[in-house]
Amino acid sequence: MNRSNYISLAAAFIILGLLQVTVLKNLILGNYSSCFIYILPLLLIPLEVSAIALMATGFLYGISIDTFYDTPGIHAASAVLVMYLRPGLIRILTPGGGYDAGTQISAAELGWGWVLSYFIPLIFIHHVALFFIEAGNLGMFWVTLGKATMSSIFTLVVSLIILYIRMPQKGSRL
Amino acid sequence: MYSLFQFLYRNRAFLTFLFLEVISFWLVLNDRSYLGAKFFNSSNRLTANVLSVSSNVSDYFSLGKVNAQLAEENRQLHEMLLNQPPKGIDPIRVDSVSIDSSNYVYEMLAAKVINNSTRRVNNYLTINKGSDDGIVPGMGVVGPQGIVGKVKYSSKHFSSVISLLHTEFLISTAVKRNQVYGTLRWASGDALYADLQYVPRHVNLQVGDTIVTSGFNTIFPEGYQAGTISEFTISDDATFYTVKVKLATDFYSLRYVYVVKNLLAEEKDSLEQVTIPDYE
Numbered sequence: 001m002n003r004s005n006y007i008s009l010a011a012a013f014i015i016l017g018l019l020q021v022t023v024l025k026n027l028i029l030g031n032y033s034s035c036f037i038y039i040l041p042l043l044l045i046p047l048e049v050s051a052i053a054l055m056a057t058g059f060l061y062g063i064s065i066d067t068f069y070d071t072p073g074i075h076a077a078s079a080v081l082v083m084y085l086r087p088g089l090i091r092i093l094t095p096g097g098g099y100d101a102g103t104q105i106s107a108a109e110l111g112w113g114w115v116l117s118y119f120i121p122l123i124f125i126h127h128v129a130l131f132f133i134e135a136g137n138l139g140m141f142w143v144t145l146g147k148a149t150m151s152s153i154f155t156l157v158v159s160l161i162i163l164y165i166r167m168p169q170k171g172s173r174l
Numbered sequence: 175m176y177s178l179f180q181f182l183y184r185n186r187a188f189l190t191f192l193f194l195e196v197i198s199f200w201l202v203l204n205d206r207s208y209l210g211a212k213f214f215n216s217s218n219r220l221t222a223n224v225l226s227v228s229s230n231v232s233d234y235f236s237l238g239k240v241n242a243q244l245a246e247e248n249r250q251l252h253e254m255l256l257n258q259p260p261k262g263i264d265p266i267r268v269d270s271v272s273i274d275s276s277n278y279v280y281e282m283l284a285a286k287v288i289n290n291s292t293r294r295v296n297n298y299l300t301i302n303k304g305s306d307d308g309i310v311p312g313m314g315v316v317g318p319q320g321i322v323g324k325v326k327y328s329s330k331h332f333s334s335v336i337s338l339l340h341t342e343f344l345i346s347t348a349v350k351r352n353q354v355y356g357t358l359r360w361a362s363g364d365a366l367y368a369d370l371q372y373v374p375r376h377v378n379l380q381v382g383d384t385i386v387t388s389g390f391n392t393i394f395p396e397g398y399q400a401g402t403i404s405e406f407t408i409s410d411d412a413t414f415y416t417v418k419v420k421l422a423t424d425f426y427s428l429r430y431v432y433v434v435k436n437l438l439a440e441e442k443d444s445l446e447q448v449t450i451p452d453y454e
Contacts (some may be wrong), residue, residue, distance in 0.1 A: 022228040029294050051187040066201075067221045070298040070334060072202030072290075080198060084191040093271045133202060134295055140362075 005046070005104065012041040013061065016056060019036035021068035035149035038065055039126055040159045043119065044105050045084070051087050071134065078129040082122050093118055108167055115163065117154055127152045176415055191283040205346050216289055216300045223333035229288040233429070240429045245330040247318040280395050283307060285315075289333070292425045297339040299323060301431060304331040313401035314393035314434040320422025321345065321400050322431050324393055335432075339365055339425060345389055347400050350384040352377070358385065358419065360401055365425045367404065370417035375413070383421055 028034045042058055062076030070150060107115050116130040127148040135144045216222060289300035303309055303360045304327045315322045315335050338360060345358040349403050354377045360368040370385060383403045389396025401419040408415045
């Protein structure tokens with residue numbers, strides 16, 4: 001992971017964060033499905049970053065999103081949860097020969113299968129945590145779970161599109 | 175001692191996780207109880223400025239609707255003027271003599287909505303007026319069509335407002351026709367409807383009855399429109415009606431609001447503060 005990768009990752013944090021709070025915040029498909037694309041740069045943080053740094057980043061980023069949504073703590077709590085689970089999932093998904101030094105999280109290096117089995121659980125856990133903390137109780141369990149599921153699909157599709165668009169340019173992936 | 179440190183070090187990731195989650199949930203719960211967490215809301219300067227720029231762009235797409243709303247409001251005001259009973263005297267001259275602004279109980283302040291949500295469980299708005307314009311937390315916010323919410327925090331130039339679409343925001347209201355009191359509360363879900371609670375079963379209700387603010391609290395002026403009854407039911411063993419109210423304010427198209435300043439609020443509230451403990 002060289003310096004230009006970190007710069008493009010920082011740019012992704014800012015651009016996708018702003019996109020989230022200005023555009024996507026107001027975009028809800030069929031009253032059910034919202035897109036929380038701000039989670040994508042968190043998932044693309046390089047493998048060598050330590051677990052504590054991951055959670056600290058997740059917390060700060062989550063709390064920034066929270067200030068725009070007027071929901072102190074909700075996005076922070078879900079992002080920290082995802083960042084806590086991330087290293088374990090990456091360990092489980094270790095390919096046959098292990099990860100090479102400097103491997104980046106991308107479809108080109110790890111394949112779409114790996115990317116899907118990495119994105120789907122983490123995005124789903126994030127959205128479930130988000131919607132249930134927001135609801136504050138289990139009163140409307142199925143409605144909340146439905147919202148979380150529909151939104152996960154939305155976020156996943158947008159994430160994959162962004163990864164696909166960024167793929168051909170070698171060395172400067174998101 | 176050494177093994178304690180070893181234990182802490184070995185579990186540092188989990189302990190960091192716990193620590194951050196505790197902070198997050200503390201913020202969540204603090205916000206629920208209307209206390210603290212003053213910093214992480216959309217009235218802080220950076221956040222509000224970003225929202226303001228984004229709303230400046232999106233405003234152009236709703237100009238037509240805003241114009242129509244203002245025209246409708248003007249029509250109502252003109253109608254009120256025309257329907258004043260003629261007393262043989264020029265009403266405008268009488269007004270300007272007898273009502274001077276030092277007798278006003280309410281002052282209103284127009285503000286633009288720069289951020290609004292309708293689809294969450296607890297919704298908030300951000301408006302572009304703040305403490306520099308004299309806004310303090312607790313003031314009521316009304317729109318062209320009806321009541322909107324209550325100021326929660328204000329920074330220098332912005333305020334964040336608890337929307338009527340907030341499940342813990344209760345408003346004292348009355349049925350206009352027979353002055354029966356009830357509590358208006360949004361039950362999440364549909365942004366067009368809220369519930370009217372605690373209307374006792376001996377009361378005669380009709381679909382279409384207008385619900386107005388009661389004036390019991392100092393947030394809203396008395397008689398301000400809240401909505402109309404769209405349906406009501408009562409089961410045989412229930413004490414209170416289940417009433418569904420169609421809200422007067424269309425939160426989807428809300429662009430401009432008025433902040434209501436009750437000049438006598440402090441007097442009324444402090445009097446009640448003094449009185450209430452005597453009975454408890």
